Amino acid sequence: QVQLMQSGAEVKKPGASVKISCKASGGSVTPYHMQWVRLAPGQGLQWMGVINPGGDIRGDALKFQGRVTMTRDPSTSTVYMELSSLRPDDTGLYYCARAAPGSGGFDLWGQGTLVTVSS
Amino acid sequence: DIQMSQSPPTLSASVGDRVTITCRASQNIYDWLAWYQQKPGQAPKILVYKATTLESGVPSRFSGSGYWTEFTLTISSLQPDDIATYYCQQFNDYPWTFGQGTRVEI
Numbered sequence: 001q002v003q004l005m006q007s008g009a010e011v012k013k014p015g016a017s018v019k020i021s022c023k024a025s026g027g028s029v030t031p032y033h034m035q036w037v038r039l040a041p042g043q044g045l046q047w048m049g050v051i052n053p054g055g056d057i058r059g060d061a062l063k064f065q066g067r068v069t070m071t072r073d074p075s076t077s078t079v080y081m082e083l084s085s086l087r088p089d090d091t092g093l094y095y096c097a098r099a100a101p102g103s104g105g106f107d108l109w110g111q112g113t114l115v116t117v118s119s
Numbered sequence: 120d121i122q123m124s125q126s127p128p129t130l131s132a133s134v135g136d137r138v139t140i141t142c143r144a145s146q147n148i149y150d151w152l153a154w155y156q157q158k159p160g161q162a163p164k165i166l167v168y169k170a171t172t173l174e175s176g177v178p179s180r181f182s183g184s185g186y187w188t189e190f191t192l193t194i195s196s197l198q199p200d201d202i203a204t205y206y207c208q209q210f211n212d213y214p215w216t217f218g219q220g221t222r223v224e225i
Binding site for chain 1: 120150151152153155157162163164165167168169170172174204206208210213214215216217218219220
């Protein structure tokens with residue numbers, strides 16, 4: 001049974017960066033769309049971006065103003081999301097999720113990583 | 120960007136009630152829509168994909184309908200375990216936006 005295992009909680013100061021990992025244990029990340037989603041306190045789910053099977057990366061540049069970097073390492077079945085220039089309103093739970101091409105939905109989710117941004 | 124307008128924001132109903140949640144897309148998204156359920160402290164869980172296809176293992180009281188710009192998630196008989204927040208997500212164009220969510224209370 002494939003699981004997406006995310007790295008642990010982080011506490012960061014404003015202006016710093018955070019890098020979260022998401023490992024597909026028992027599976028691969030390359031054939032799938034791998035998206036990142038944020039849930040901030042009191043808000044709804046917010047799409048951050050996706051790494052597609054072909055390796056192209058699409059993000060919500062408008063909402064995150066170019067602060068998001070997504071990468072993948074096929075050799076370790078891991079994808080990464082780095083968010084830079086952190087602000088207190090970046091505090092929240094960050095999720096990775098996987099979808100098969102053409103499936104029309106993300107059926108496998110990581111457990112979430114809590115990022116707290118505070119001075 | 121495609122805007123997904125989800126309604127209502129909050130829904131209070133009784134056990135056994137039929138419940139309907141709506142998502143309206145600002146432009147045509149064909150059937151590139153999924154519905155998720157999220158309970159406090161848990162990751163989202165997919166219920167419906169491609170607008171109308173029920174994910175394996177999801178109770179049959181859940182169903183999805185719609186095409187083009189208007190979509191509906193229906194719970195035919197609300198159960199206590201259905202207390203959660205529900206989201207739609209479109210995949211027709213980037214960014215793959217979510218609706219604002221609907222909190223279902225009993």
